[in-house]
Amino acid sequence: MSVNLTLLTVMGALYACGIYLIMERSLTRVLLGLMLLANATNLLILATGGYAGLAPMFSKDIDPRDYNDPLPQALILTSIVISFAVTAFMLGIIYRTWVLARRDEIQDDVEDIRVAETPSFDAEDDSEIPVETSEFPLTMVGTDGRGISDAGMSGEGAAGGSAERGSAIVKAGGREIKAKDAAAEEQPGSQNVTPGPEGGVK
Amino acid sequence: MNIASFAPLAVVLPILGAALTFVLIRHSRAQRAVSITLLSLTLLLECVLLASVWDGGTAAVNIGGWLPPWGIVMVVDQFSSLMLVVSSTVSLAVLVYATGQGMADGDRDAPLSIFHPTYLILVAGVSNAFLSGDLFNLYVGFEILLTASYVLMTLGGTGPRIRAGVTYVVVSVVSSVLFLIAIAMIYGATGTINMADLAIKLADLDSGTRMLLHVMLLVAFGIKAAVFPLSFWLPDSYPTAPAPVTAVFAGLLTKVGVYAMVRTETLLFPGDSLNTPLMVAALLTMVVGILGALAQSDIKRLLSFTLVSHIGYMVFGLAMSSVAGLGAAVFYVAHHITIQTSLFLVTGLIERRGGSSSIDRVAGLAKLSPILALLFFIPAMNLAGIPPFSGFLGKVGLMQAGVQLGTPLAYALVIGGALTSLLTLLAVARVWNRAFWRKPEDAENPDPVLLADPEDSDTGDRAGKRNVTLLPRTMVGSTLGLVAFGVALTVFAGPLFRVADQSAVDMLDRSSYIQAVLGENAPVPPIAQPEPAQQEGQK
Numbered sequence: 001m002s003v004n005l006t007l008l009t010v011m012g013a014l015y016a017c018g019i020y021l022i023m024e025r026s027l028t029r030v031l032l033g034l035m036l037l038a039n040a041t042n043l044l045i046l047a048t049g050g051y052a053g054l055a056p057m058f059s060k061d062i063d064p065r066d067y068n069d070p071l072p073q074a075l076i077l078t079s080i081v082i083s084f085a086v087t088a089f090m091l092g093i094i095y096r097t098w099v100l101a102r103r104d105e106i107q108d109d110v111e112d113i114r115v116a117e118t119p120s121f122d123a124e125d126d127s128e129i130p131v132e133t134s135e136f137p138l139t140m141v142g143t144d145g146r147g148i149s150d151a152g153m154s155g156e157g158a159a160g161g162s163a164e165r166g167s168a169i170v171k172a173g174g175r176e177i178k179a180k181d182a183a184a185e186e187q188p189g190s191q192n193v194t195p196g197p198e199g200g201v202k
Numbered sequence: 203m204n205i206a207s208f209a210p211l212a213v214v215l216p217i218l219g220a221a222l223t224f225v226l227i228r229h230s231r232a233q234r235a236v237s238i239t240l241l242s243l244t245l246l247l248e249c250v251l252l253a254s255v256w257d258g259g260t261a262a263v264n265i266g267g268w269l270p271p272w273g274i275v276m277v278v279d280q281f282s283s284l285m286l287v288v289s290s291t292v293s294l295a296v297l298v299y300a301t302g303q304g305m306a307d308g309d310r311d312a313p314l315s316i317f318h319p320t321y322l323i324l325v326a327g328v329s330n331a332f333l334s335g336d337l338f339n340l341y342v343g344f345e346i347l348l349t350a351s352y353v354l355m356t357l358g359g360t361g362p363r364i365r366a367g368v369t370y371v372v373v374s375v376v377s378s379v380l381f382l383i384a385i386a387m388i389y390g391a392t393g394t395i396n397m398a399d400l401a402i403k404l405a406d407l408d409s410g411t412r413m414l415l416h417v418m419l420l421v422a423f424g425i426k427a428a429v430f431p432l433s434f435w436l437p438d439s440y441p442t443a444p445a446p447v448t449a450v451f452a453g454l455l456t457k458v459g460v461y462a463m464v465r466t467e468t469l470l471f472p473g474d475s476l477n478t479p480l481m482v483a484a485l486l487t488m489v490v491g492i493l494g495a496l497a498q499s500d501i502k503r504l505l506s507f508t509l510v511s512h513i514g515y516m517v518f519g520l521a522m523s524s525v526a527g528l529g530a531a532v533f534y535v536a537h538h539i540t541i542q543t544s545l546f547l548v549t550g551l552i553e554r555r556g557g558s559s560s561i562d563r564v565a566g567l568a569k570l571s572p573i574l575a576l577l578f579f580i581p582a583m584n585l586a587g588i589p590p591f592s593g594f595l596g597k598v599g600l601m602q603a604g605v606q607l608g609t610p611l612a613y614a615l616v617i618g619g620a621l622t623s624l625l626t627l628l629a630v631a632r633v634w635n636r637a638f639w640r641k642p643e644d645a646e647n648p649d650p651v652l653l654a655d656p657e658d659s660d661t662g663d664r665a666g667k668r669n670v671t672l673l674p675r676t677m678v679g680s681t682l683g684l685v686a687f688g689v690a691l692t693v694f695a696g697p698l699f700r701v702a703d704q705s706a707v708d709m710l711d712r713s714s715y716i717q718a719v720l721g722e723n724a725p726v727p728p729i730a731q732p733e734p735a736q737q738e739g740q741k
């Protein structure tokens with residue numbers, strides 16, 4: 001078996017560009033990267049078929065070694081169809097991301113950031129004093145607008161404290177989200193974004 | 203006429219169902235009836251297949267009459283038919299659960315009509331992957347189930363789901379590309395992609411090439427099966443999907459990856475060339491995964507981490523490549539599919555009853571809903587490996603095999619496995635303590651649903667909730683059915699372990715598989731033993 005050098009070089013270039021592109025943060029570039037990777041792989045499969053040869057239509061007079069190997073082409077056909085479906089789906093996702101968040105970027109996971117920032121100290125297990133260490137920083141503020149940690153205190157100092165906390169901001173994915181909304185981020189259906197023109201938000 | 207000739211129907215029936223439900227997209231009642239009927243038929247067929255190979259033996263079907271190694275082959279043996287039966291049982295339970303949820307919530311969630319066709323295609327992909335006797339057909343099976351899973355993962359298209367979906371899609375596509383590259387290289391090296399034929403021809407390659415192909419396949423399947431360090435994507439993406447979808451993903455998708463690893467390890471690359479790295483990966487998967495679970499406060503995320511962690515047990519069983527280890531791994535896969543799915547289904551119920559799946563925000567469920575507590579408790583203890591449940595039996599089997607092997611690394615894995623089991627117990631006990639045993643009043647920032655008057659907990663229209671049934675009978679019933687199936691795995695563990703051990707013997711021997719596909723006269727190559735000098739070099 002021998003290999004076509006041009007195909008091989010093109011394949012290598014496609015792989016290199018594809019890998020570079022999927023490292024990007026922009027979703028469109030990631031999609032382009034995936035498409036390049038898929039096409040590079042198709043070339044690789046083609047290369048495994050060996051020499052170019054005659055179309056594999058059987059005739060008694062032709063030496064079997066003159067035919068091209070048809071199997072890799074069948075495989076490529078299947079893999080093209082699959083990558084077509086995936087590309088179409090990714091385009092749908094990218095459009096949806098754009099509608100929802102007005103940005104073509106991979107979003108940070110708010111829950112990951114929360115876990116990363118949670119101290120090992122657990123409010124319920126480790127402390128006598130109910131202080132604010134839970135992942136719902138603002139949820140400790142009761143309906144009357146006062147923090148639980150302020151329950152034992154009195155006067156304007158407590159009210160000032162909770163008011164300040166009421167406007168706490170969590171930074172996530174380059175966006176600033178109100179802390180109380182950030183807590184609800186993982187809830188199905190919750191939206192921390194303003195509705196898009198397509199009515200992306202229900 | 204062999205009963206195994208009907209094996210392709212396990213793929214065809216769900217696809218037929220998908221087509222029908224797609225036509226019936228505006229008639230949700232007919233859609234439900236069609237999908238449940240066809241999935242039940244599939245399950246029935248697979249039970250017949252399992253019964254036909256229960257006492258051992260392998261049967262192969264040539265699709266379209268093309269003879270192997272040229273045509274596509276489907277292979278039914280104990281391992282694949284056992285996986286088929288367990289996976290279809292689980293998917294049927296989840297389907298009933300999802301239907302119940304859809305009926306309870308009304309047709310407000312419009313994308314639900316697309317759920318049925320997509321779900322059935324997912325099931326077809328899983329069946330195809332389990333039955334495939336051909337590497338490329340395995341790839342196609344993976345792609346079918348993955349493409350369906352992309353749609354299910356982003357169902358409804360809300361912000362968090364799209365965010366999680368992007369990670370999931372990109373990681374899956376990359377792993378598929380790796381798999382495809384591996385297939386291309388294998389075809390280039392051997393000129394065949396039929397697995398039985400490969401088992402013969404790969405033995406003739408020199409050990410360097412073989413090692414390269416081996417590693418490529420392992421990495422591709424390792425991403426799909428979420429083996430550390432390739433497991434980072436899973437806890438990020440699974441929890442945001444709707445509860446039934448997460449449940450079926452957790453049960454099935456990673457296990458298809460494990461199945462593919464077991465097949466390729468035993469059939470294509472027998473011997474112990476990569477057992478040491480696999481064992482290290484298994485240990486790290488177990489320990490790192492469960493440590494992640496301990497940091498979580500959301501039950502779905504916590505369970506996703508235990509899912510990753512317990513994949514380590516299966517890889518451990520596989521890496522021992524002894525009959526005892528592989529048999530225990532097969533049993534463990536069957537057990538884990540059932541248990542992990544039931545836990546996710548229960549979490550969906552907790553979310554409905556308590557308004558949240560965060561263990562800080564729900565409390566007192568044991569009192570509010572004893573049936574829910576029971577449904578959580580049994581699979582949770584089962585997962586943690588408390589006697590007498592199947593989780594305990596599977597883990598004991600693995601540890602026995604590890605002690606039998608007796609190398610220092612195997613002992614380390616036995617200790618790691620016991621530690622992981624205890625930490626799993628700690629993680630689920632934390633959920634139990636906070637979500638079930640606390641007083642409802644202790645919940646931090648509880649959802650109004652949780653504190654509503656228990657009197658009207660059947661149908662209440664209370665603050666922020668539309669008039670819905672909190673715990674619809676279909677949902678509780680299907681969860682109960684799956685939990686009961688998990689308990690049945692414990693009760694019938696004896697015969698099941700016998701089948702698992704026998705399938706391990708067959709898989710390690712390989713002659714049954716190769717001769718079923720290529721005919722009685724096919725040569726079965728001896729297991730390639732790399733020379734010690736080369737092995738040293740590779741390390």
